[in-house]
Amino acid sequence: MTTLDATQKTVLVHEILNQHYGIQEIYARLDPMHELIATVLSHRTTHANEVAAFRRMRERFGSWEAIRDAPVDELIDAIQTANYPEVKAPYIQQILTRIIAERGEANIDFLRDMSTEDALAWLTALPGVGPKTSTLLLLFNFRKPVLPVDTHVHRVTQRLGIIGPKVSPEKAHAILLAYLPQDALVLYNFHKHFYWHGQRVCTWSYPKCHQCVLREYCDYYAERQKR
Template sequence: MLGRMGEKYDPFKVLISTILSARAKDEVTEILAEKLFEKYDTAEKLARAKQKDVIPIIKKIGFYNAKSKNIIETAKILVEKYGGRVPDTLEQLTELPGVGRKVANCVLVYAYKKDAIPVDIHVHRISNRLGWVKTKTPEETEKTLEKILPKKHWQAINDALVTHGKTICAPVSPWCSKCPIAKHCKRTGVVRSR
């Protein structure tokens, strides 16, 4: 999704889109984020928004009540604490409502081109399946990948594994027969494949 955004390096749009993207399809998030930004394209505008006006725009996304509240509150904090700018540190970003490590790392990578590893369900699953890590949580996966991957690959690993996870390395019955890296995969947790 982030690689397809029209203004993919706008920190505000990356932040808000990524908050909205949790447990949502990229295609839906992209369409609804663009509609949201037609009306609220700055932190200042979104900070003044009423939740009842934001909900109809993002209602097709799951958890729209919580997400609408979080993005408005985040915008208010951006205006009050950062002069409308999106912070560029993990610590500051994770203080914002609706922003965990994955969202913060996405902002760092896609908006600021900083070295970070956003770990979503695909990155976590595939890193374990390949045998790169033996972790239980995305945060453990992030920390372990930081130790074993050269920094020059940190920014690219999310895109690569998310694409691989959506097209080949499915959670259940992955397409191992089509996988270009199958010979390097330990297939950890794979019970059945195609």
């Protein structure tokens, strides 16, 4: 296996996945406010269950203000398809309360004009919003040069040996970002490609190493070959 330092390996495997999956243009699936709340709902649940919970919540309450003011048990019931609705419902109401109180409406488009550092600080100060939620929102919706690290990105980069075995997803954000150009399109494709690769090839159980275009550079694969 070719010996590379962490930066060299990161750039190389990123280029291989760019060729394998193709360069994607940055695409925001939702408006920023919708994306924020949907991402809170998405924690530890499937995309289908997140979508179902969001749709039922909006159909039941209509406006962001109505969601903010709803009895919490009714909101819990509305988002029950998302895992841990009893945790997420209070967070959603606290987020909406703070944004509407501060901005006068449920709108976070102002983040577009903030520096990346200030926007990250503002978002992570919201209840229940951590690095994953804030970086997804800022990259997808506002094209800020940040790198979301979800379970797939974390697993693949850890198996490759780019980040250490004890590095948490929260700490991986800064480590991986330091290895890559501070360019939103580059970071978007890194996130998307490693996410897809973790879903399709480098799965949690029974990874398809024989199909992996990165196996030549993978610490995990090298260790498996020794067994």
